[in-house]
Amino acid sequence: MRVAIAGAGAVGRSVAQELVDHGHRVLLIDKAATSIRSDLVPGAQWLLADACEMSTLEEAQLQTCDVVIAATGDDKANLVTSLLAKTEFAVPRTVARVNNPSNEWLYGESWGVDVAVSTPRIMAALVEEAVSVGDLVRLFTFRQSNTNLVELTVPEDSAYVGRRLGGITWPDGVAPVAILRLQQSLLPEPDRTVEAGDELLFVTPAEAEAQLAAQLSSQDD
Template sequence: MNILIIGAGAVGVSVARELLKSEHSISIVDKKPSAMRISSASDADWHLADACEVPALREAGAAEADIIVCATGDDKVNLVVSLLAKTEFGIARTIARVNNPRNEWLFTDAWGVDVTVSTPRIMASLVEDAVSDGSLTQVMRFHRSGASLWQVSVSADAPVVGSAISDIELPSGVAINAIIRDGVPLTADADLIVDVDDQVLLIDGGDDVDMSALKSYFRPRPAPAQDAEGEAAVDSEGSR
């Protein structure tokens, strides 16, 4: 596939390297001369240009691109380029990086964005993963369909531990997409048993899905409430 990457920073170059391993055709655009570290992804085509300008995008091969990845550290640039990619070149798939969570609401199909990758959300996901308290984290949003990808770590003594995928009663419109166990991705087959510390990836069907109901699935079961009267009765009998 022909993939155009905007931004030659750490994120853009890392994405380029991974995609080059899969033998995709990669072009990288950045307007900063200092970013032209061609040796960091030598098999890519590099372009020193302002991606917010249509001629620069055309020169970089936008007309032939199947996917564009807007990976700069500037949300304004990522939005503008996403819009140009759709309106000027009709690129089928636009993926945009969000740097400031306050700007996330702008990254919709109105601006030509198909998929949003939120750096703050991913970082939050990693932190919550380390805590492993069963908190759900939205990792990615697909604006064309309205669906979202969620991640959660299974806490010890969570209700889903020991359950098969098929036995977990998920809300309508929610599906378990995959499970990562000890760093290995597993297909969410119906008979797969959920275990402690599994990383569960779920996908929802859109804005109408209530994900809050899932929180209790992955968190530890609450301690049983103590019966104050029962305790008093035992103490009373024990003192006789």
């Protein structure tokens, strides 16, 4: 997978290193010469240029990218980069960093953003997840498809403890994507059983969240 990252600060470099470590081809773009630190992510390509300029994105051959990540510290730059990537280069997936929470409402389809990443929202969700058993926690929203990534920790008295995932009928549009158990990430295979304390991750439409939470929190008679 080819990924272009606008913004080669600490955030952009960290994301780039993770992607390189997983075998992806990464291009880091930044207009500040001081941010071009190829020694810090030697496996990535680097481009000294402004990611808000069409000429830069053409030079970067953005049309060959599978994902564009707008990770600068400037919300305006992230929005412009996402919009150009989506409308001018037809990039399949755009991910944009939200710096100021008051600007989060802009990060949607109209600005070409598929996934908005807000640090305050994620931190708040993780705090809720740490103290909530049986409560559904929304981690983030896939705005283009109007679905959410949610987490629910299975209570000990859930009627679904010991049930095979393949034998459970989920609400319409709901799909399990991972099980977090004892510091392991497990695939939701049909023969895998649900255990008390499992953190289940689902992709779900917003209207199905309440039904999903009620289903997994239901108790044995």
